[in-house]
Amino acid sequence: MANVLEVKDVYKHLGKREIIKGISFSVKEGEIFGFLGPNGAGKTTTIRMLVGLIAPNKGTISIMGHEIGKEREKALSSVGAVVENPELYTYLSGRENLMQIARIRKIPKGEVDKVVELVKLSDRINDKVKKYSLGMKQRLGLAAALLADPRLLILDEPTNGLDPTGIMEFREIVKHASKERNTAVFISSHILSEVQQLCDTVAFINDGKIQSVESITGGQIKNETETLVLVTREAKNCSEVLKQLDYVYEVSAEENVFTINAKEDSSPEIAATLVEKGIAIKEMYKKHSELEQRYMELVEGGKK
Known part of the structure; x- marks a missing residue:
């Protein structure tokens, strides 16, 4: 299986403070990769580099073989992301939100219907987003991220604020999307149980360094x-x-x-x-x- 994401020896400092200290890892197609660590460990800084919002001071980040620093557009065209709370127009319906993105990105209307079904929003997609629960907004954000059929899906603390039912639903949708579309998923979290039940591989990060990368099978670590x-x-x-x-x-x-x-x-x-x-x-x-x-x-x- 090919590597969708490759991070090699990446460092990042903000001012004089070194936030990321030489991290390396890769994510394969169809793999759900957990990035686990406490708040302040460097997870959000890493995600901001992965989506091209900030650049590393040293090292390389490549998506589908394209290095973000050199081929930014090509690299980021393969990425879908749900970072913190998805940006949604609450006065529009769920479908209208997705259609806006589809029009801008020249995505066929049929794709909108496919992702709506995938994230289990078919019965509420024509309601205004302001009537949605937090879990439904997260699923709509996920639908928006999946619209262009990305090779890499990046999720930053996606279940923050969700109730247990919302967490379970979201987890099942992500698993299904990853396996059905062979999408690589990078999911940052500080919640152990979420990573244990969702991911194939986990990287433990603390103080800007990856302490270990380990495989999980059936919810158990396979070293x-x-x-x-x-x-x-x-x-x-x-x-x-x-x-x-x-x-x-x-x-x-x-x-x-x-x-x-x-x-x-x-x-x-x-x-x-x-x-x-x-x-x-x-x-x-x-x-x-x-x-x-x-x-x-x-x-x-x-x-x-």
């Missing part, structure tokens, strides 16, 4: 990476060796205790390399955890 804890007396040498290994993605250390995020089942190679370099391992073990524990480990544990 393509593993977290190892390593204790050694030779911290400096150990750190230098670990950072040179391709299959080690992230290393953090507190005195002589290292937490290593590495490729799944790479612990034997890591141990062998360290021994070969003359670094004595006092203790080494693998951490096992589910999404909530991973979140606490990676995000809460990452707070200083």
Whole structure:
């Protein structure tokens, strides 16, 4: 499956403050990718870069092989987004809102009917938007984002303010849209349960850094990476060796205790390399955890 979105080594600072600190990830077609982290972790800044509102200071963002910095129009023509509260004309009906967009973008009228059905608004589409509940407005915003049949759908905290029924409906519609149209979906959230039940893959972000990217199957994390804890007396040498290994993605250390995020089942190679370099391992073990524990480990544990 082809990558629809590729983010490579992206940095962003606002003034002197570094907000995003070298993030990299990719989203494939038909994949629902969760971007999970607490408020202030850098999620909104990342989304603003993905939709071309602000530019990274370093690194590249490509959509369907087109880099936003160099081929902005081509890259963004493949994107549909629901960012915060969708901009809707409340004095018009739902259908009139969608028809306005269809006219501007030269989208056939038949597409409007298709997306209305997809987001389950057929029975209320001719009512004025001011009569809509928050959940219906979110679904109309989603319909607007899906009108041009985007290859990448970007959703920023899409269920904020929705009641449990609204959340469930929205989740099912997004799943259906992704699978039926083979659309890549990037969804930013701070709600664990939402990501767990909706996404195929989750990236944990905290303090502008991606702590880990992991797969979810049946609501459970399926690790393509593993977290190892390593204790050694030779911290400096150990750190230098670990950072040179391709299959080690992230290393953090507190005195002589290292937490290593590495490729799944790479612990034997890591141990062998360290021994070969003359670094004595006092203790080494693998951490096992589910999404909530991973979140606490990676995000809460990452707070200083």
